Each structure stands twice: as C-alpha cells, then as structure tokens.
Amino acid sequence: xxxxxSAETIKKFFPIELLPNESGGNAGPVRELHDVNIKKLEANxxxxxxxxxxxxxxxxxxVGKSKTAxxxxxxxxxxxxxxxx
Numbered sequence: 686x687x688x689x690x691s692a693e694t695i696k697k698f699f700p701i702e703l704l705p706n707e708s709g710g711n712a713g714p715v716r717e718l719h720d721v722n723i724k725k726l727e728a729n730x731x732x733x734x735x736x737x738x739x740x741x742x743x744x745x746x747x748v749g750k751s752k753t754a755x756x757x758x759x760x761x762x763x764x765x766x767x768x769x770x
Contacts, residue, residue, distance in 0.1 A: 689695040692709035704710020705718055712718060726733070744751070 687694075687698060689698075692704070695704065695708065699710075701710045703712055705712050705715045707715050
C-alpha cells in the first residue's frame with residue numbers, strides 16, 4: 686500500500702496516460718472516466734449476474750465451525766452498570 690501526497694509521487698507507479706486530468710494525467714476528467722466505467726459494467730451485466738449465480742462458496746465443506754463477528758472480534762464494550770448523577 687502506497688500513500689501519495691502529491692501527483693508527482695504517484696507518477697512513479699502509474700503511467701500518466703492512466704491518471705485523470707485532475708491528478709496530473711491525461712486520461713480525461715474523472716467524471717468522464719467514471720461514466721465510461723459504469724457503461725462498461727452495464728454492458729457486461731449478464732456476465733456479472735451469471736457469475737453471481739455460479740460463483741458461490743459451499744459452506745458445508747468448510748472445516749471447523751462458522752465464525753461470527755463475536756468470535757472474530759470479541760464482545761465490544763462492557764456490561765457494567767453506568768450510573769449518571
């Protein structure tokens with residue numbers, strides 16, 4: 686994970702052609718890039734719907750018991766009584 690504080694440092698990792706105009710690149714405005722990507726996703730809608738139907742995890746084959754949020758993170762907070770004067 687790299688955190689960039691300026692457009693100059695990000696250019697070391699990504700070609701200028703891929704960066705939006707607002708970040709010092711020349712790929713076009715962010716709004717335009719967003720709209721193009723939304724159209725691509727919508728054009729492939731059937732693929733994503735079919736993929737969602739077939740790409741599932743068979744939980745019955747998972748080793749061990751299911752983990753809940755409490756198992757993973759513990760109980761948040763305290764159960765002591767809080768008295769407010």
